[in-house]
Amino acid sequence: MQYNIIPNTDLKVSSIAIGTWAMGNDFWGNVDDKESIKAIHASLDAGINFIDTAPVYGAGHAEEVVAKAIKDRRDKVIVATKAGVIRTKTEYRRDLSPKHLQKDMEESLRRLNTDCIDLYYIHWPDTTTPLEDSINTLLKFKEQGKFRYLAVSNFSVELMEQAQQMTDIVCLQPNYSILNRKIEKDIIPYCEHNNLGVISYGTLAGGLLTGKFRELPEFEEGDNRGRFYDYYREDIWPNVQGLLVCLDKIAKKHDCTVAQTAIAWTAQQKGITSVLVGAKNERQALANAEAAKVQLSDSDCLQIDTYLKKHLQETVY
Ligand SMILES: NC(=O)c1ccc[n+]([C@@H]2O[C@H](COP(=O)([O-])OP(=O)(O)OC[C@H]3O[C@@H](n4cnc5c(N)ncnc54)[C@H](OP(=O)(O)O)[C@@H]3O)[C@@H](O)[C@H]2O)c1
Structure with missing residues (x-):
């Protein structure tokens, strides 16, 4: 496993x-808590030291599962959680109001059974609350020692600029994978220029980039990944399949799986500090961690670029 420092912090996080999210057991079909805990243990045993969760994953359930999994090794794990989205029975609703942030903060600390969260993200922008009000509230929590470093997720360059005028943020969590490279245009250059880490999500495009x-x-029923990841569509399906054939060949050359190829590709890209990968069981978690051993060549990456530009330009870039 490789480890990278999130700039301007003492957080040395595994590259995978x-x-x-799936461990919240309310959006990705049936997920068994015991299997989730085994997946976390397998990840930690394989050298992963960085866990990403959020109050909104199963309305708190994922945070409780994380707490159970790390109860004997809290000091060895970097825990990131988020604030500002409400999970109701039917929807996700953004709310960065001071009142809701207070609730999220207290409940995350309680559910995660910790005094202090290592990395705390604003989960999504909320246009109904002035960003200044949200940041001032979060900074009070930081002063109180409730979390160590502030970060943002799903922010544009403009929003990061606004946030950075008010305080230090240390990293961004954007959607980024072989099938979604939109952040390469302006967001990655902004993060590099401003010395911000990038912790990307969606690495396997919800399982599609495993090739399965x-x-x-x-x-x-209850598995809604196709609502979040917009690649399970008839119009692009033949070209997505062509991409998988391209990845099959690269995987074969490296004696690894398509999932490991997709994870390795993402982790190798410019400006990426760590890539988040979801897993529902020990087998998946272990296989995903093993991707740290795969090193793709420039020619492998060029083959992928060439295919994407020819067949999936509008979807990916
Ligand atoms: N900040 C945000 O707004 C945001 C948004 C999305 C995600 N995230 C974070 O990023 C994490 C990862 O992204 P993601 O969960 O959306 O999805 P992902 O990593 O793209 O896909 C994960 C899913 O792929 C399948 N899978 C994983 N490893 C596999 C393997 N080796 N072989 C076969 N199938 C495998 C599993 O589902 P099946 O077995 O059911 O196929 C698993 O649940 C989330 O858990 C969350 O922490 C953050």
Whole structure:
């Protein structure tokens, strides 16, 4: 496993991190807590030291699962959680009001069974609350020792600029994968220029970049990944399949899986500090951590670029 420092912090995070959205067990089909805990343990045993969660993943459930999994090794794990989205029975609603932030902060500390969160993100922008009000509230929590470093997720360059005028943020968490490279245009250069870490999510495009879906899948009831990741569509499906064939060849050359190829590709890209990967069980978690051993060549990356530019330009860039 490689480790990278999030700039301007003492957080040395593994280049592959474990994401816990599916472990909330309310958006990705049926996920068993025992399997989730085994997945976290397998990740930690394989050298991953960075866990990403949020109050909104299963309305608090994922944070509780994380707490159970790390109860004997809290000091060895860098825990990141987020604030500002409410999970109701039917939707996700953004709320960065001071009142809601207070609730999120207290509940995350309680559920994670910790005195202090290592990295605390604003989860999504909320146009109904002035950013200044949210940041001032968060800075009070920081002064009180409730979290160590402030970060943002799903922010544009303009919003990061606004946030940086008010305080220090240390990293951004954007969507980034072989199938979504939009941040390469202005967001990655901004982060590099301003010395911000980039912790990317969506590495496997919700499982698609494992290569296991060779026909348009029909997900079980309660598995809504296709609503979040917009690649499970008939119009682009043949070209997505062509990409998987391209990845098959590269994976074969490296004697690894398509998932490991996709993870290695993301981790190798310019400006990336750590890549989040979701896993529902020990087998997936271990295989994903093993991707740290894969090093793609310039010619592998060029083959991927060439395919994307020719067949998936509008979807990816
Ligand atoms: N900040 C944000 O707004 C935001 C948004 C999304 C995600 N995130 C974070 O990023 C993390 C990762 O992204 P993600 O969970 O959306 O999805 P992802 O990593 O793109 O995909 C994860 C899913 O792929 C499948 N999978 C994983 N490893 C596999 C393997 N080796 N072989 C076969 N299938 C495998 C599993 O589902 P199946 O087995 O059911 O196929 C797993 O749940 C999240 O958990 C969360 O922490 C943050």
